[in-house]
Amino acid sequence: MEIAEITKQRIKAHLAKGMRFDGRTPMQYRPITIETGVSKKAEGSAKVRIGETEVWAGVKLGTSIPFGDSPKSGTLMVTAEFSPMASEKFERGPPSIESIELARIVDRGIRESDLIDLDKLCIKEGEKVWCVFVDIYPINDAGNLADAAALAAIVAIKTAVFPEYKNDKINFGVFTDKHLPLGEYVPFTMTFHKIGDQLIVDPTVQEGEASEAHLTISVSSSKKGEFVHAMQKAKDITMSVEEVNSIIDHAVKEFKVIQKAFEDATK
Amino acid sequence: MAYTKRFDGRKADQMREVEAKVGVVPRADGSAMFKFGDTIAIAAVYGPRHLHPQFLQDPQQGIIRCSYDMISFSVTERKRPGPARRSQEISDVTARSLEPVLLLSQFPNTVIDVFINIVQADAGTRCAGINAASLALAHAGIPMTDLVGAISVGSLGGSVVVDLTKEEEDYEEDGEKAATDIPMAFTLRDKKISLLQLDGKVKPEDLKKAIEAGRKASEAIYEIQKEALRGLK
Amino acid sequence: MIKKQEFDEQPQEMDGGMDIHQDAGYEEKKERRIVVPGEVIATGQNFLPGENTKRDGQNIIATRFGLLDIEERLTKVIPLSGTYIPRRGNVVIGKVIDITYNGWLIDIDSPYSAFLPIIECKGFVSKKDDLSLIYNYGEMVIAKVLGVKGKGVDLTTRERGFHNLEEGMIVRVNSNKVPRVIGKQGSMVNLIKEYTGCNIVVGQNGLIWIKGENIESELLAREAIKMITEKSFVEGLTDKVKEFLEAKTKDK
Numbered sequence: 079m080e081i082a083e084i085t086k087q088r089i090k091a092h093l094a095k096g097m098r099f100d101g102r103t104p105m106q107y108r109p110i111t112i113e114t115g116v117s118k119k120a121e122g123s124a125k126v127r128i129g130e131t132e133v134w135a136g137v138k139l140g141t142s143i144p145f146g147d148s149p150k151s152g153t154l155m156v157t158a159e160f161s162p163m164a165s166e167k168f169e170r171g172p173p174s175i176e177s178i179e180l181a182r183i184v185d186r187g188i189r190e191s192d193l194i195d196l197d198k199l200c201i202k203e204g205e206k207v208w209c210v211f212v213d214i215y216p217i218n219d220a221g222n223l224a225d226a227a228a229l230a231a232i233v234a235i236k237t238a239v240f241p242e243y244k245n246d247k248i249n250f251g252v253f254t255d256k257h258l259p260l261g262e263y264v265p266f267t268m269t270f271h272k273i274g275d276q277l278i279v280d281p282t283v284q285e286g287e288a289s290e291a292h293l294t295i296s297v298s299s300s301k302k303g304e305f306v307h308a309m310q311k312a313k314d315i316t317m318s319v320e321e322v323n324s325i326i327d328h329a330v331k332e333f334k335v336i337q338k339a340f341e342d343a344t345k
Numbered sequence: 346m347a348y349t350k351r352f353d354g355r356k357a358d359q360m361r362e363v364e365a366k367v368g369v370v371p372r373a374d375g376s377a378m379f380k381f382g383d384t385i386a387i388a389a390v391y392g393p394r395h396l397h398p399q400f401l402q403d404p405q406q407g408i409i410r411c412s413y414d415m416i417s418f419s420v421t422e423r424k425r426p427g428p429a430r431r432s433q434e435i436s437d438v439t440a441r442s443l444e445p446v447l448l449l450s451q452f453p454n455t456v457i458d459v460f461i462n463i464v465q466a467d468a469g470t471r472c473a474g475i476n477a478a479s480l481a482l483a484h485a486g487i488p489m490t491d492l493v494g495a496i497s498v499g500s501l502g503g504s505v506v507v508d509l510t511k512e513e514e515d516y517e518e519d520g521e522k523a524a525t526d527i528p529m530a531f532t533l534r535d536k537k538i539s540l541l542q543l544d545g546k547v548k549p550e551d552l553k554k555a556i557e558a559g560r561k562a563s564e565a566i567y568e569i570q571k572e573a574l575r576g577l578k
Numbered sequence: 579m580i581k582k583q584e585f586d587e588q589p590q591e592m593d594g595g596m597d598i599h600q601d602a603g604y605e606e607k608k609e610r611r612i613v614v615p616g617e618v619i620a621t622g623q624n625f626l627p628g629e630n631t632k633r634d635g636q637n638i639i640a641t642r643f644g645l646l647d648i649e650e651r652l653t654k655v656i657p658l659s660g661t662y663i664p665r666r667g668n669v670v671i672g673k674v675i676d677i678t679y680n681g682w683l684i685d686i687d688s689p690y691s692a693f694l695p696i697i698e699c700k701g702f703v704s705k706k707d708d709l710s711l712i713y714n715y716g717e718m719v720i721a722k723v724l725g726v727k728g729k730g731v732d733l734t735t736r737e738r739g740f741h742n743l744e745e746g747m748i749v750r751v752n753s754n755k756v757p758r759v760i761g762k763q764g765s766m767v768n769l770i771k772e773y774t775g776c777n778i779v780v781g782q783n784g785l786i787w788i789k790g791e792n793i794e795s796e797l798l799a800r801e802a803i804k805m806i807t808e809k810s811f812v813e814g815l816t817d818k819v820k821e822f823l824e825a826k827t828k829d830k
Binding site: 375393394395446451452454455484486488489490491492532534535570571574575 | 612614616632642644658660661663689691728729
């Protein structure tokens with residue numbers, strides 16, 4: 079059952095005082111834990127938990143013919159399967175619009191930050207390139223799947239290695255110790271939710287249901303400073319320019335908690 | 346030449362390391378993980394819940410629906426996400442292997458949904474899935490007369506071995522496939538067969554031996570399932 | 579036209595030990611063993627199969643995962659999990675999900691949909707009235723299960739103490755934990771009320787309404803309830819909850 083309207087009002091009233099039901103501050107995440115190498119069959123894989131939310135992501139490599147306009151570039155494909163296992167709200171059948179949207183957000187963060195140097199994934203120009211598949215599976219939805227999914231994806235990519243490639247074909251199941259070519263920017267994805275006049279990150283299920291609008295933003299940090307790589311606003315309530323500006327400010331400040339979890343897991 | 350020494354050194358009647366855990370998907374009404382060596386299955390149960398469309402409803406009893414799927418990176422060559430004929434068939438046999446123990450008449454017009462994800466595959470995935478599902482159904486508080494345990498037994502070049510690995514499933518003699526995989530499930534207290542599949546080539550006497558080996562292995566699976574549920578309080 | 583205000587005369591104070599909770603409480607006893615479906619829990623004709631058990635030849639087996647309870651000859655299993663199945667006479671809390679020409683469709687967090695017909699509402703309501711002024715879309719209502727038949731459940735709010743919930747918060751627990759939250763003759767819920775000063779109504783369907791002086795006291799009650807559901811079968815839980823509430827309210 080969706081959250082009751084009266085409970086929603088209580089969440090709002092409490093937030094107006096800067097407080098949340100579970101004692102967190104508005105910009106505080108639940109504990110984040112990451113396990114890598116969760117599937118021996120994957121080139122790279124990760125299990126991310128944020129509170130009780132759990133998402134698995136895996137990287138598989140394959141080869142294909144490059145796109146005509148980029149004959150030397152490898153390809154990237156991100157999918158998210160919202161398995162009905164993770165929540166009574168996810169239906170059986172073809173991918174829902176939510177799972178497509180989630181995959182698109184994660185895809186753009188990775189693509190636009192050049193996390194993977196696709197130009198270095200050429201096997202033979204115009205004929206054969208590597209393709210990188212990143213597949214995301216939510217196992218338990220306890221709120222904030224988007225951030226957990228994005229984090230699982232970048233950890234899986236960071237830890238991925240090439241399979242053995244011999245005589246023009248992949249020797250599946252045999253891995254080398256060569257990592258994927260990565261660029262200097264790593265996109266850290268955070269979703270900000272608007273409840274009443276307040277902004278929060280990492281909502282619980284109840285807070286997520288009380289959320290009136292949310293904005294997902296991917297930020298990277300390097301010697302050249304911070305960059306924003308992808309943004310997506312959802313739900314049908316508008317946000318003011320001030321609110322969006324405030325989210326940008328929060329994002330470049332608060333992404334460090336995700337960055338730290340990422341770096342600890344991929345050391 | 347018979348298959349006398351197993352690739353991983355196990356005895357013929359020895360399962361791989363088995364592990365079970367209940368409650369791995371907190372949002373579901375019941376859930377469990379079951380592991381045979383490198384094969385890992387997660388099952389989550391939702392229900393009994395409202396069933397729509399209405400024409401599927403049975404006014405005399407609830408129905409059980411299973412969805413078995415392998416995640417794309419559970420196997421060495423990426424599996425395309427989404428259902429395929431193989432997973433549909435396995436979903437169906439899984440439901441039929443569990444149905445005999447469920448007291449569905451208590452929930453007319455409803456559905457119990459069981460979702461099984463194979464997160465890492467090294468043969469025996471449907472059996473791991475059935476074991477996880479049996480635990481998840483019990484954990485969800487579904488009325489049942491028994492638990493169900495599944496095991497894959499193989500006949501490899503005339504030798505009967507339990508809990509095959511992928512390498513054993515692909516066993517060849519003289520350049521020919523020489524392994525027959527026989528997945529089976531038992532009601533665990535009652536020791537009745539609720540799933541039995543076979544495709545391959547096996548002598549009738551070996552088949553009988555295989556079923557007996559499966560029945561014996563199911564006793565160990567019973568202990569593991571009981572332990573997993575009792576560990577919860 | 580019926581106005582909502584007319585119903586507000588209902589006494590706000592609802593006694594947790596009110597008749598709706600009778601016999602529903604869980605009694606703390608010494609250790610209870612966990613049993614699994616199919617497990618033989620007693621042998622011989624001396625024993626009788628009670629709730630969630632079944633006779634199988636000489637044996638009585640458990641038909642549900644839960645705690646074994648044998649009282650003299652009667653065996654039963656106290657479930658630890660499972661969805662809410664409505665029973666006649668249950669007090670439930672539900673949400674108005676639709677309004678039809680002759681009543682309200684209520685989600686009671688169960689596989690069966692519930693209906694509250696206008697004749698089962700207090701006072702005289704005509705089909706011509708705007709029903710949303712009595713119970714509006716999305717509103718939470720305390721109701722009693724009048725009857726269960728086939729696919730549906732009929733509810734009533736005619737009696738005293740049944741009404742819509744205009745403030746406070748809803749906490750959701752597994753319905754099988756409800757007896758524990760209530761406690762023997764309401765002892766547990768009364769303890770929470772006493773320390774937090776909150777008004778609490780526990781629906782048999784696992785939805786609990788808490789309304790206090792302020793959000794902090796409601797959250798304290800919520801935390802105590804969470805503790806009960808997480809440690810529901812720990813020995814001496816009442817004392818532990820009491821200690822917890824005492825420590826939390828000491829400074830105030």
